[in-house]
Amino acid sequence: MNENQTPQEPQETPAEQETPEPGHTQIGRLFNYANNPITIAGAVLATLAALLISIFLTIHMVGGHQSAYTGILAFAIMPAFFVTGLLIIPVGMWFRRRRLLTAHLTEAELDAYPRLDFNDPHLRKVVLAFIGLTCLNAVIFGSASFIGVEYMESIDFCGTVCHTVMSPEYAAYQNSPHSRVRCVQCHIGPGASWFVKSKIDGLRQVIATTLNSFSRPIGSPIHNLRPARATCEQCHWPSKHHGDKLRVIVRHDTDEENTPSYTALLLKTGGGNLDQGRHGGIHWWHIYSDNRIRYIPSDERRFGIKWVELTTPDGEVRTYTRESDEEVSEEEVAAEARIMDCIDCHNRPTHLFQFPDKSLDEVIERRTDLRSLPYFKREAMKALTAEYATNAEGTKAVSDAILRFYRTEYPEVMEKQEGLVTDAAEVSSAIFARTVFPEMNTNWDTHPSHIGHQEFPGCWRCHDDELQTADGENYIPQDCDNCHTFLFEDLAELPDFESLKF
Ligand code: HEC
Ligand code: HEC
Ligand code: HEC
Numbered sequence: 001m002n003e004n005q006t007p008q009e010p011q012e013t014p015a016e017q018e019t020p021e022p023g024h025t026q027i028g029r030l031f032n033y034a035n036n037p038i039t040i041a042g043a044v045l046a047t048l049a050a051l052l053i054s055i056f057l058t059i060h061m062v063g064g065h066q067s068a069y070t071g072i073l074a075f076a077i078m079p080a081f082f083v084t085g086l087l088i089i090p091v092g093m094w095f096r097r098r099r100l101l102t103a104h105l106t107e108a109e110l111d112a113y114p115r116l117d118f119n120d121p122h123l124r125k126v127v128l129a130f131i132g133l134t135c136l137n138a139v140i141f142g143s144a145s146f147i148g149v150e151y152m153e154s155i156d157f158c159g160t161v162c163h164t165v166m167s168p169e170y171a172a173y174q175n176s177p178h179s180r181v182r183c184v185q186c187h188i189g190p191g192a193s194w195f196v197k198s199k200i201d202g203l204r205q206v207i208a209t210t211l212n213s214f215s216r217p218i219g220s221p222i223h224n225l226r227p228a229r230a231t232c233e234q235c236h237w238p239s240k241h242h243g244d245k246l247r248v249i250v251r252h253d254t255d256e257e258n259t260p261s262y263t264a265l266l267l268k269t270g271g272g273n274l275d276q277g278r279h280g281g282i283h284w285w286h287i288y289s290d291n292r293i294r295y296i297p298s299d300e301r302r303f304g305i306k307w308v309e310l311t312t313p314d315g316e317v318r319t320y321t322r323e324s325d326e327e328v329s330e331e332e333v334a335a336e337a338r339i340m341d342c343i344d345c346h347n348r349p350t351h352l353f354q355f356p357d358k359s360l361d362e363v364i365e366r367r368t369d370l371r372s373l374p375y376f377k378r379e380a381m382k383a384l385t386a387e388y389a390t391n392a393e394g395t396k397a398v399s400d401a402i403l404r405f406y407r408t409e410y411p412e413v414m415e416k417q418e419g420l421v422t423d424a425a426e427v428s429s430a431i432f433a434r435t436v437f438p439e440m441n442t443n444w445d446t447h448p449s450h451i452g453h454q455e456f457p458g459c460w461r462c463h464d465d466e467l468q469t470a471d472g473e474n475y476i477p478q479d480c481d482n483c484h485t486f487l488f489e490d491l492a493e494l495p496d497f498e499s500l501k502f
């Protein structure tokens with residue numbers, strides 16, 4: 001750029017709005033200094049960022065697109081651009097000043113305002129081009145950031161970008177009741193502050209993935225997950241859900257006939273609240289009753305619980321401890337007590353790595369024709385619980401093992417029902433594919449589920465009759481009937497529910 005002609009160019013500086021004093025002035029000089037590509041670029045950057053911040057802010061305030069990623073864009077990334085833009089402005093001015101001074105301009109020349117003559121077609125073109133390009137920039141920049149945001153919120157991004165790392169969680173997720181719920185709806189939730197927290201965490205994760213230093217398996221529980229009630233209750237309405245839940249459980253034996261047996265439990269999940277009536281039950285006790293339960297786990301994984309505190313709505317506080325446990329100090333309570341929420345029971349709402357026998361029971365229940373394959377459950381269990389080096393290798397090996405078994409041991413079955421045997425091989429290998437990830441050291445045993453008490457201690461971490469108040473008056477009960485009623489147990493055939501009498 002030719003410095004002597006610079007007053008002809010359009011300007012953009014922070015000093016633009018100020019009214020210049022008549023006569024000799026420093027402001028004209030500022031204009032001259034500002035007239036350089038670096039300063040102009042800084043000003044454009046700051047203006048664009050300011051524009052976007054205000055757009056996002058408005059959307060956020062009127063309650064529009066409340067996403068975590070627009071949050072970080074509006075409140076973390078854009079402000080960074082804004083400040084960078086502002087910082088660049090004086091840097092450009094400083095360089096320009098040095099050049100003007102070495103060019104030995106007179107004081108008057110240095111102070112002269114740029115002369116903008118809009119009759120000059122050249123100037124008009126430049127100004128028009130400038131306005132046009134700025135608008136275009138805003139559109140491109142804006143839509144690019146929105147598309148970026150949408151992408152980062154997608155299940156695809158969360159589930160697949162880091163491949164191996166997320167593959168167990170992604171696979172389990174796809175097979176869960178929440179497979180249409182986006183990862184960020186549970187893991188981040190709306191609003192900016194959790195977003196920023198999760199992104200700082202995310203950054204650490206990206207570094208760990210790049211350096212290949214992430215832990216295998218990814219540890220659970222997640223200690224800095226947002227309190228579940230803020231995320232789950234976006235969809236599950238607190239005071240409403242849920243009436244008692246009927247669970248019919250089918251188990252299959254590992255005998256030749258894969259013999260089924262049926263059990264039905266009425267789980268007293270309960271629901272409602274004090275105003276609506278119909279309360280009591282599992283949800284009411286721990287969540288909706290305004291009871292507040294806090295606890296301290298005795299290990300990192302929360303397998304054991306050594307201290308529980310119940311605050312009732314009328315303010316009574318009960319503390320339960322076990323005689324066999326060491327005493328819990330007040331500092332420990334202040335530092336470690338956790339308020340019980342949904343994921344202290346539902347810690348596997350979507351990443352459930354089921355034990356292979358349960359997965360097989362469910363599959364056989366759905367595909368009753370598989371029962372006609374002799375020893376199917378036994379053989380599938382054998383194949384599923386063997387050791388393999390990778391998920392892909394195991395997936396193929398499980399299928400091969402089933403096919404091999406029927407080909408060699410039951411050639412007549414293979415001959416007559418090849419289609420069924422192929423299906424059996426496929427469903428078994430699908431179970432393996434979503435459950436066992438040797439690359440991440442995960443299988444059904446890695447992440448305990450806290451619902452129930454069969455494979456893992458679950459409810460019985462507290463409900464063991466031993467956690468008691470100091471006076472021994474209250475304890476956390478293990479009576480079977482508090483939590484569920486057995487409608488029938490181990491029946492050979494599923495009864496007709498309509499004919500059941502209670
Ligand atoms: C319905 C809510 C929900 C959805 C949807 C969800 N998660 Fe999770 N996720 C959880 C909960 C709850 C935990 C367990 C927290 C704990 O045990 O502390 C978890 C744990 C994890 C973990 C830690 C390892 C583990 O297995 O405990 C990873 C990694 C993870 N989720 C990734 C994902 C990805 C990727 C997606 C989307 C493909 C996703 N999540 C979708 C609720 C959800
Ligand atoms: C974006 C909405 C949404 C969020 C957030 C959400 N859920 Fe769900 N959840 C659903 C829907 C929809 C279903 C029913 C799915 C079906 O039956 O197909 C469901 C089903 C369930 C079930 C019943 C599963 C079953 O096997 O019958 C449980 C338990 C559950 N959710 C717990 C949770 C927990 C715990 C959280 C928080 C960590 C959570 N949900 C977050 C939408 C959501
Ligand atoms: C004390 C443990 C516990 C807590 C805390 C808890 N639940 Fe449950 N919930 C259960 C049990 C047990 C069941 C029934 C067993 C099952 O569905 O696996 C259940 C069932 C459900 C179901 C399925 C109901 C149906 O009829 O299919 C949903 C949805 C659900 N819970 C949501 C939540 C949400 C949301 C929270 C947190 C606000 C929560 N639960 C807190 C124990 C708990």
Ligand code: HEC
Pocket residue numbers: 268281282285286293294295305308309310340344345450451452458459460461462463474475476477482483
């Ligand atoms: C962190 C500890 C803790 C865990 C884990 C826990 N509970 Fe509880 N639960 C309590 C406390 C405390 C009480 C109140 C005990 C009392 O009556 O003094 C309670 C009460 C109950 C009650 C009412 C009992 C009564 O006296 O009628 C039911 C039902 C119940 N829990 C079911 C469950 C189920 C089901 C699970 C697992 C899914 C579970 N709880 C997990 C702490 C826990």
Ligand code: HEC
Pocket residue numbers: 247249265267451452453454459460463477478479480481482483484
């Ligand atoms: C604190 C609550 C609680 C208590 C006390 C309790 N259970 Fe359970 N139990 C559960 C829950 C919750 C489930 C459902 C687990 C699930 O949804 O997978 C369950 C499931 C079961 C099942 C079926 C498991 C399966 O999948 O095959 C059996 C059997 C069972 N309980 C037996 C008992 C017996 C016997 C007692 C008394 C000694 C007892 N339970 C006490 C909460 C409890």
